Amino acid sequence: MPRRLVTLLAALAAFPRLxxxxxxxxxxxxxxxxxRVLVHEDHSAPVVSSYVFYHVGSRNEVRGATGxxxxxxxxxxNGGKKFGRGVFDELIEGNGGSTNGYTTRxxxxxxxxxxxxxxxxxxxxxxxxxxxxxxxxxxxEQERGIVMEERRLRIDxxxxxxMDEALYLQAFVESAYRWNVIGFMSDIxxxxxxxxxxxxxxxxxxxxxTLVLAGDVDPQDAFRLVERDFGAIPRRRPPLPVDATEPPQxxxxxxxxxxxxxxxxxxxxxxxxxxxDADRAPLDVVERLLSGGESARLHQDLVxxxxxxxxxxANNSWGIDPDLFWIYAQARPKxxxxxxxxxxxxxxxxxxxxxxxxxELAKAKTQLRAEYVEGLKTVSGKANKLGFFETVxxxxxxxxxxxxxxxxxxxxxVQRVARTYLVPTHxxxxxxxxxxAPGRPAASRAPRPGGVS
Amino acid sequence: xxxxxxxxxxxxxxxxxxxxxxxxxxxxIFDNGLHVVVAEYHExxxxxxxxxxxxxxxxxxPGKEGVSAVTANALRRGAGKLxxxxxxxxxxxxxxxxxxxxxxxxxxxxxxxxxxxxxAGLDLLRQVMLDPTFARDEVRRAREEQVAGIVAxxxxxSALAEKCYGGFLYGSHPYGRPVEGRRATVSDLGRSxxxxxxxxxxxxxxxxxxxxxxxxxxxxxxxxxxxxxxxxARPDAIPLRxxxxxxxxxxxxxxxxxxxxxxxxIRFGNVAIKRSDPDxxxxxxxxxxxxxxxxxxxxxxxxVKRSLTYAAWSMFAARFAxxxxxxxxxxxxxxxxxxxxxxxxxxxxxxxxxxxxxxxDKAKAYLRGQFPLRLETPDALAARLAEIEFYGLPVDELATxxxxxxxxxxxxxxxxxxxxxxPPDRVAVxxxxxxxxxxxxxxxxxxxxxxIAPDACEELSAARR
Numbered sequence: 001m002p003r004r005l006v007t008l009l010a011a012l013a014a015f016p017r018l019x020x021x022x023x024x025x026x027x028x029x030x031x032x033x034x035x036r037v038l039v040h041e042d043h044s045a046p047v048v049s050s051y052v053f054y055h056v057g058s059r060n061e062v063r064g065a066t067g068x069x070x071x072x073x074x075x076x077x078n079g080g081k082k083f084g085r086g087v088f089d090e091l092i093e094g095n096g097g098s099t100n101g102y103t104t105r106x107x108x109x110x111x112x113x114x115x116x117x118x119x120x121x122x123x124x125x126x127x128x129x130x131x132x133x134x135x136x137x138x139x140x141e142q143e144r145g146i147v148m149e150e151r152r153l154r155i156d157x158x159x160x161x162x163m164d165e166a167l168y169l170q171a172f173v174e175s176a177y178r179w180n181v182i183g184f185m186s187d188i189x190x191x192x193x194x195x196x197x198x199x200x201x202x203x204x205x206x207x208x209x210t211l212v213l214a215g216d217v218d219p220q221d222a223f224r225l226v227e228r229d230f231g232a233i234p235r236r237r238p239p240l241p242v243d244a245t246e247p248p249q250x251x252x253x254x255x256x257x258x259x260x261x262x263x264x265x266x267x268x269x270x271x272x273x274x275x276x277d278a279d280r281a282p283l284d285v286v287e288r289l290l291s292g293g294e295s296a297r298l299h300q301d302l303v304x305x306x307x308x309x310x311x312x313x314a315n316n317s318w319g320i321d322p323d324l325f326w327i328y329a330q331a332r333p334k335x336x337x338x339x340x341x342x343x344x345x346x347x348x349x350x351x352x353x354x355x356x357x358x359x360e361l362a363k364a365k366t367q368l369r370a371e372y373v374e375g376l377k378t379v380s381g382k383a384n385k386l387g388f389f390e391t392v393x394x395x396x397x398x399x400x401x402x403x404x405x406x407x408x409x410x411x412x413x414v415q416r417v418a419r420t421y422l423v424p425t426h427x428x429x430x431x432x433x434x435x436x437a438p439g440r441p442a443a444s445r446a447p448r449p450g451g452v453s
Numbered sequence: 454x455x456x457x458x459x460x461x462x463x464x465x466x467x468x469x470x471x472x473x474x475x476x477x478x479x480x481x482i483f484d485n486g487l488h489v490v491v492a493e494y495h496e497x498x499x500x501x502x503x504x505x506x507x508x509x510x511x512x513x514x515p516g517k518e519g520v521s522a523v524t525a526n527a528l529r530r531g532a533g534k535l536x537x538x539x540x541x542x543x544x545x546x547x548x549x550x551x552x553x554x555x556x557x558x559x560x561x562x563x564x565x566x567x568x569x570x571x572x573a574g575l576d577l578l579r580q581v582m583l584d585p586t587f588a589r590d591e592v593r594r595a596r597e598e599q600v601a602g603i604v605a606x607x608x609x610x611s612a613l614a615e616k617c618y619g620g621f622l623y624g625s626h627p628y629g630r631p632v633e634g635r636r637a638t639v640s641d642l643g644r645s646x647x648x649x650x651x652x653x654x655x656x657x658x659x660x661x662x663x664x665x666x667x668x669x670x671x672x673x674x675x676x677x678x679x680x681x682x683x684x685x686a687r688p689d690a691i692p693l694r695x696x697x698x699x700x701x702x703x704x705x706x707x708x709x710x711x712x713x714x715x716x717x718x719i720r721f722g723n724v725a726i727k728r729s730d731p732d733x734x735x736x737x738x739x740x741x742x743x744x745x746x747x748x749x750x751x752x753x754x755x756x757v758k759r760s761l762t763y764a765a766w767s768m769f770a771a772r773f774a775x776x777x778x779x780x781x782x783x784x785x786x787x788x789x790x791x792x793x794x795x796x797x798x799x800x801x802x803x804x805x806x807x808x809x810x811x812x813x814d815k816a817k818a819y820l821r822g823q824f825p826l827r828l829e830t831p832d833a834l835a836a837r838l839a840e841i842e843f844y845g846l847p848v849d850e851l852a853t854x855x856x857x858x859x860x861x862x863x864x865x866x867x868x869x870x871x872x873x874x875x876p877p878d879r880v881a882v883x884x885x886x887x888x889x890x891x892x893x894x895x896x897x898x899x900x901x902x903x904x905i906a907p908d909a910c911e912e913l914s915a916a917r918r
Contacts, residue, residue, distance in 0.1 A: 044496055045825045046473070077747075086757070089747040094815040096822015099747065115822045145760025152716040152785060153763055159608050260713040262607050294541045304538075304594070310601040332601045359546075366548050377497070377830045437712045437906065 023400050024382060027219035033235040034207025037226050038386050038396055039219040042379055048119050048215035049380040050112045052126055053387040055210070056203035057106045058183070059176045059242055059321060065195050067147070067183015070103040072199060074143035076110065077101070080125075081132035085139075088125055095121055105177050106320045107391045113380050116216040120225055126211070127229035130204060135196050144188060151182045159261045160328075163430045166255045167269045167326065171428040175246040175321055205236035210390045214383035244321040246271070253428040261434035263310065264337040268344060269324035270427045272316060275392055281405035282413040283316045283325055283421065288364035289356060289414070290314040290327065290347065295363070297350070298327070302343045308335045309343075320392055325421060337431045351418040355411040365406050372402060473825055475852055478838065479670040483678060485686045486658025490838050491673045492665045494831045500571050500666030502564040502578060503835040505843045507661070508654035509556045510634070511627035511773075512692050517646055518915075519599060519634015522555035524650045527595035528562070529553060531586035532577075540577070549574050551581055555632050558694070558773040559843060565832065568667040571676070579680040582660075585651065592644045599639050603631075607907045610711060614718035614781070614885040620913030621707045622722065622777060622881040626698040629914035636911065656690035657681060661842045665835040697775040700724035701881050707913075708895065708904040710888040717789040717886025719796065722779035723875035728771040728844045734857055735865040736769050736873050741816035742866070743767050743803045743874070744780060748815065754799045755782055761792045767800070769873070773844065778874050786887055790894035793884065801877035804870040808863055821855045 027039045058069050077099075079085040092099040097114030112122045155161035165180045172178035182188075211230070213222050249271055273279050290298045291314035302309035309329045317323035327348075329340040375381045390396040476492040483489060494501075510521050529551055530537035544551055549566040562582065566574030606612050616631055623629025633639070662681065664673055700723045726732055744751045744767025751765035765782035780800055784792035828834050828851070841850050884891065888904050896902055 045829055047825050047829075090815065093746050093748050093819045096818045098819070098823055098826075113823070113826055115825075118822070142757065142760055146756055146763055149716065149760070149763040149783070149785060153783065156715050157610055157711075260711065262604050263601075293545060295538070295545050303598075307594075307597070310598065310605050330605060332597075333604050363545060367545075370548055378826070379829070380826075435713075437710070 024376070024386070026386060026396060027223075028396070029223055031206065031227065031231055033231065033233055034205070035226070035230050035233075036210040036390065037223065038210065038212045038390060039217060039222045040212075040214040040382055040386060041217060041219060042214060042382070043216050045379070046116050046216050047379060048114055048116050048122075048213060048217050049378075049383040050114070050119070050122050050126070051212040051383045051387045052110045052130070053210040053212070053391045054108045054204060055208045055391055056108055056239070057104050058179060058181045059105045059244060060203065060239065061176060061179075061183070064187060065191055066179045066187040067181075068187075068191050068195060068199055069108055070182050071143055071147050071188060071191060072196065073101045073103045073108050073110075074147055075135065075139050075196065076129055076133060078139040078142070079134040080128035081134075082128045083125055085134065088129070091121055091125060092118075097122065103181050105181055105323075107388075109384070109387060111380065111384070119213075119217060119222075123225050123229045127233065130206065130209065130230070131233045133200055133204065135193065135200055137193055140191075140193055140196055144191070147182070147188055148185065151185060151188065155180060155182060156185075159259060159265070159432060162257055162259055163265065163267045163328075163432055166257050167267050167324070167428055167430045170253045170255050170430070171249070171269045171271065171324055172246055175244040176242065177244070177319065177321060177323060201236065202239050206230060206233045207235045207238060210387055212383045212387040212390070214386070215379040242321070246322060249426050249428075252424050255428070255430045256433055257430060258433045258435050260437055261432060263333065264331040264335070264340070264434060265329065265432040266337045266340045266344070267326060267328045267430040268341075268427055269326040269430075270422050272323055272325040272421055274320060274322045275318035276394070279417050279420070280316070280318065281402075282409045282417040284368055284406065285361070285364050285409045285414055286351065286418055286422075287314050287316040287325070288367045289351065289360065292364055292367040297347050298329070298344070301347050302329055302340065306339075306343050308332060308339045318392060337433070341429070348418065348422050352415065352422070356414050358411070361409075361411055361414065365409070368406050369403055473828075475828075476665075476834070477670070478848070479674060480848070481674055483657065483682055485682065485684055486656075487681055487684065488661045488842055489674060489677055490661070490663040490842055491668075491670045491677070492663075492834060492838060493668060493670055494665045494834065495667050497831065498568040498667045499831055500566050500568055500574065500664060500668060501831045501835045502562075503663045503832070503839045504562040504582065505661045505839050506560040506562070506655055507558070507659040507843070508692050509559050510630050510632040511557050511695055512650075512654060513627075513630065513634065517638060517642065518630055519639035520642055520646050520650050521560060522633050523592070523595050523599055523639065523642055524647045525553040525555040525560045525562075526599060527587055527592050527647055528585050529581055530591035530595065531588050533580035533584045533586075535580070536586075537588070537591050540581075544577055547573055547577075549577070551578060557628060557630070557632055561839075563832065563835075571666075571668065575676060575680050582655065583681075583684050587644055587647055587651070589644050592642075592647050596639055596642050599633055600636055603633055603636055603639070603911070606633075610714060610716075610718045610885050611783075613709065613711075613907055613910065614720045614883055617707065617709050617885065617910035617913065618720040618722070618779065618881065618883040620910055621705070621883050622701065622724070623698050623914065625914060627695045628698055628772060628775065631911055631914065635915065636908075653687070654690055654692070656687045657684040658686040658688075659690040659692070661839055663835045663839045663842070665831040665838070694774040697727070698724045698777075700875070700879070702879060704878050704880055704882065704899070706882045706884070706895065706899050706902045708888055708892055708902045709883065709885040709907055709910060710904055711885055711907065712887060712889075714786070714885070714887045716783050716785050717884050717891050718781075718783045719789070719793050719882070719884055720779055720781050721793075721797070721880045721882040722777050723880050725769055725776055725778040725873045725875075726771055727773060727775050729846060730771070732869045732873060733769070733771055735861050735869045738813070738816055738820065738858060738861045739808070739866045739870045739874070740767055740769055740778075741820055742808055742812045743800065743870075745816070746819055750799055750803055750812075751780070751782070751796065755792060755795060759795070761788050761795070765796065786890040789884065789886055789891040790898050793882065793895070794898060797877035797880070800874060804874040804876070806867075808866045808870075810863060813861075813863055813866060817858050817861060820858050824855055
């Protein structure tokens with residue numbers, strides 16, 4: 001889960017050609033073995049971006065083996081049958097490409113950005129690891145150690161990571177969204193070779209994957225190559241669906257994190273609907289009203305008017321299952337987490353109490369569209385978006401429906417969803433209480449907020 | 454990371470091959486000295502601006518460290534007749550963006566607008582550059598936010614390691630300064646410090662203006678002349694660049710204590726080449742073999758073979774008057790000393806022998822193949838063009854890049870590695886980690902190590918080395 005940066009992206013709204021830019025031409029096909037293939041042609045540069053989305057993420061995991069999806073992502077770079085250990089990265093980079101992967105709660109994606117001539121090699125490599133990944137003790141042990149280092153980097157030694165992990169663990173009880181994508185340290189340590197083999201058999205099947213190509217490629221040529229390399233990989237029994245029904249939360253939950261840090265901070269997570277819910281779009285607008293740049297409400301209130309925060313952010317997560325709408329703020333020196341909370345509450349209550357003015361609503365929608373166009377500036381961005389919508393929304397064309405859904409959001413919708421979802425009884429509050437280093441006074445010491453449990 | 458502002462040019466692998474369609478570039482120098490570069494780009498209906506004002510933290514007066522950054526951060530907070538909030542609303546209502554990034558040798562201002570808003574966007578940009586208000590209260594806000602940012606930055610072990618490494622290697626040389634200044638110096642800055650800095654350095658004869666967008670070049674040049682032609686030059690606006698920094702002559706270690714860290718951040722390196730050095734390109738190739746991408750020597754030895762780390766990399770941080778070669782990685786407390794030792798050995802071994810021919814071919818293919826992707830967006834192209842102008846690189850830097858990479862020989866790599874990558878017994882080493890866990894093993898191997906608190910790093914650049 002990459003941390004979202006608070007950047008104000010250029011708004012490209014209200015411009016007909018850009019409205020069209022969201023409507024990418026895509027040739028789609030499903031192979032007899034169930035592999036979904038999407039091809040977007042763009043000849044502006046002699047490069048191709050390939051993404052394979054496997055429809056498995058940490059939501060598919062069980063306690064005792066959390067983090068296996070991400071650990072597996074690492075193992076996927078260590079050879080198959082035709083191509084041995086260490087060959088994947090060598091061949092991609094040796095042909096002028098770059099390669100990487102990332103894992104989320106909902107899916108695991110593998111990407112290559114390559115000169116167009118290297119496409120056959122990439123497809124050969126991708127099909128080899130889909131069909132015949134080398135799941136060996138050596139491969140597993142190597143990546144286990146690396147992933148433990150990654151966890152220390154992103155979670156254990158990272159203030160934001162500790163808060164984020166604490167938030168989800170408290171906010172969710174039954175949903176597998178509750179643990180971090182990277183998994184618990186003890187689980188990473190104990191995942192077995194048998195678990196890894198079973199995981200591969202269950203989830204790494206052509207009928208559980210989407211291959212996206214974008215760039216300097218002819219769709220018919222692409223389909224021929226894909227058919228040749230992936231056509232013979234057998235379909236497998238589809239994985240069991242995840243039942244992630246989260247019982248309703250009926251009271252605020254609070255967590256205090258004490259950690260060596262300089263500044264107090266607070267993170268508030270409200271239960272929100274899943275990506276396919278009709279209320280997602282109005283909550284997207286609420287997100288931009290709260291944190292769409294310097295003119296947005298959280299910045300105006302916490303940073304400018306009351307000068308309590310150094311940084312603010314809000315995020316409406318788009319998940320297959322219901323996720324969180326979260327707000328984050330970091331205090332200025334000598335300010336407290338309680339002061340942040342007070343101002344966040346006032347800002348949220350403002351949205352609930354009064355209809356948002358038309359020009360502010362229009363600005364938020366403009367920013368949402370702009371952010372989307374920004375994500376489509378590169379072929380890699382386009383392939384990533386198409387794969388994301390195919391995987392999380394069930395259809396890549398959902399990408400093209402975003403604008404209409406945002407355009408339809410009214411001031412009444414904004415007020416209604418703010419009143420429905422952003423309520424104290426549905427929320428979890430994480431308070432960071434900085435612990436000064438021994439022998440050093442804290443830059444600012446937060447009094448312990450009342451009512452913590 | 455603001456402090457790395459001008460390091461973005463590190464990725465400045467130029468570009469071009471016969472098959473790459475590079476837009477035609479128009480260059481002009483206005484009567485007031487402003488260097489203008491325009492390229493037509495019609496894939497998206499946008500105009501992207503990138504300006505580099507040729508002064509940064511290196512021009513901060515003694516005791517006023519951080520003033521260049523406060524000036525940059527206050528620049529957009531009111532201009533012409535518009536207050537800070539009115540200006541922000543005006544920019545955002547166009548769906549545009551103007552942002553500033555303070556750096557060491559220069560200050561970058563970028564802007565993006567829809568092509569149809571070219572006139573209005575250009576007018577806002579002109580006001581920001583030529584007529585910023587610097588209202589007293591806005592300068593106060595910029596200053597206080599900068600101090601808060603300095604404090605917040607102490608929490609990030611990786612950013613802290615970079616900052617401490619800079620101060621430890623360069624000492625009181627201007628390149629050792631944190632761009633954002635020190636808490637004590639920033640807290641004392643007033644409006645007059647900011648206006649004095651602005652008046653001196655924000656001048657057309659010290660500025661490069663690049664425009665890449667969906668425009669016609671002759672028309673764009675005319676409009677830029679209308680907007681910026683009246684900007685008044687000042688003869689003393691062009692800074693004297695710092696003298697080249699002195700390398701460290703022995704291995705020196707610094708430990709920065711993070712009391713609850715489970716993992717230690719490691720950086721080491723020494724003074725190396727400036728950006729305009731003709732060796733920069735072969736040095737990039739050599740560096741790619743050692744510490745670029747996923748198949749480098751460092752990744753192979755530290756990550757793949759031993760699982761000591763999640764990441765390991767090296768780079769040439771090449772600036773206007775000099776720069777450094779640096780290497781970075783991290784590892785859990787019990788293997789911190791082993792990881793540092795191995796990283797030093799891998800680097801030392803690499804610079805001491807001819808490159809493996811296969812690894813060289815791979816590095817060259819990688820740099821050539823990734824090149825078009827580095828120019829894919831209009832803002833990326835604008836940044837590359839500004840870099841050429843700022844460092845005085847050949848105008849065909851982009852067009853010849855792939856050809857020049859192809860021509861790099863094993864002998865070139867061997868020579869530049871030995872010349873510009875330091876021997877491992879002559880490096881400044883910074884470890885940011887839990888002293889009670891990592892100090893004893895490090896001292897057992899490397900001898901006594903000075904240990905400081907995170908907030909003391911900013912003093913490294915204030916003291917004489």
